[in-house]
Amino acid sequence: MEIRRSLSARFLPLVLPLALIPAPAFAHGDHVHEGTSPWSMWSVSPEIVIGLVLAGWIYWRGARHDLAGDRWRMAAFFGGLFALFIALISPVEELADHIFAVHQVEHMLLRTIAPMLIFLSRPQAAMVRGLPAGVSRFFAGRGWLRAVIDGLRYPPVVTLLFLAASYFWMIPHYHDMAIENEPIHYLWHISLLVTGLLFFSVIFDRRTAPQGPGLGTRLAMFVAAALGNIVLGSFLTFKNVALYHAYIELGHMWHVSMLSDEQTGGIIMWIxxxxxxxxxxxxxLYRFGSEEQRVTDQRLRAGRQLVVERKRNSTLAFGLGAFSLLMLAVVFSLVATIDHHPGGQRDFGMAGEIPG
Known part of the structure; x- marks a missing residue:
């Protein structure tokens, strides 16, 4: 059992994507007719439903006896699965092919909200316990598989992959190609989900340094990811020409200009x-503070001198400073949104149409 627990933190980023990989539910590139109701656009894919149910069953099987007093963790995990359900099965999935802003909501669910909730629940041990013994033993080796996963979870590497998956698919040529081509769209979803799971598996790693990433490393990852969102979102918001034309080809919905749609999508990504x-x-930050308080209490009960008090305080001060920097970046983003437009607001319904 202890072997399974120790291996779970390293191998779950591979296990979960296999269980949750979004299979194609319909042919991307389908056109919509005028007056189509969004509520008729459900994308019920047996493969996705089976994947979500399987992931939920594995987790429930491994966690039901250990989380009696920790219900919030179970709620967080199934909240993450529900976010994937909204992104991949609800009308959000098909509307995303016809409305750029909705597409950004879908990608926020896939890339950020679902992975964040899943790993906030600390599901590693439960998932490994829930797997059949033969399957869990498959992931117990120390060969190339473990080396690959460790390499992908190295903080600079996983942060770069997380940002690259977002930026690459926003290049107009590849964005339009993925909207119109089902296998490429499938790859797009996989890349966002897998990099999101890897990223948040590092962020919410229960192990502290040196086994896990330190507080400064995690906050640096947050700052890099947040700045990546701010830069790309502000670019989409302030540009004055539409970049993505596949939505027009497939039938743009909601009677707004493509430029207005893309600007709204930029604000969704940005804020x-x-x-x-x-x-x-x-x-x-809260978890690190709680953990350091727990260690301090243990040392007090053991009658030891707290020689690390100064180090603890400096660590928390650094963390709070980094977090303040992140919050300032968000505030400046909001101020810039207002200051760059006369009257302090933008009328997105009246923005310019697609040139020519």
């Missing part, structure tokens, strides 16, 4: 998307 990182950073 709500960045705030998800701020919330996660606050949770990490």
């Amino acid at each position: 709500p998307g960045t705030m998800m990182f701020a919330v996660s950073a606050l949770i990490v």
Whole structure:
């Protein structure tokens, strides 16, 4: 049992994506007709439903006896699965092919909200216990598989992958290609989900330094991810020409210009998307403070001198400073949004149409 627990933190980032990989539910590139109701656009895919149910069953099987007094963890995990359900099965999935802003909501669910909730629940041990013994033993080796996962979870590498998955698919050529081509769209979803799971598996790693990443490393990852969102979101918000034309080809909905749609999508990426990182950073700070308090209490009970008090205080001060920097970036983003537009607001319903 102890072997399974120790291995779970390293191998779950591979196990979960296999269980949750979004299979194609419909042919991307389908056109919609005028007057189509969004509530008729459910994308019920047996593969996705089975994947979500399987992940939930594995977790429940491994956690039901250990989380009697920790219900919030179970709620967080199933909240993450529900976010994937909204992104991949509800009308959000098909509307995303016809409305750029909705597409950004879908990607925020896939890339940030679902992975954040899943790993906030600390599901590693429960998932490994819930797997059949033969399957869990498959992941118990120390060969190339473990080396690959460890390499992908190295903080600079996973942060770069997390940002690259977002930026690459926003290049207009590849963005339009993925909207119109089902296998590429499938790969797009996988890349966002897998990099999100890897990223938040490091952020919410229960192990402290040196076994796990230190507080400064985690907050640096948050700042990099938040700044990546701010830069890309502000670019989409302030540009004055539409970049993505596949939505027009497939039937743009909601009677707004493509430019207005893309600007609204930029704001969604910029502000709500960045705030998800701020919330996660606050949770990490709280956990580190609680853990250091627990260690301090143990040493007091053992009658030891607290020679690390100064180190503890400096660590928390650094963490709070980094978190304040992140929050300031968000505030300046909001101020810039207002200051760059006459009257302090933008009328997105009246923004310019697609040129020519």
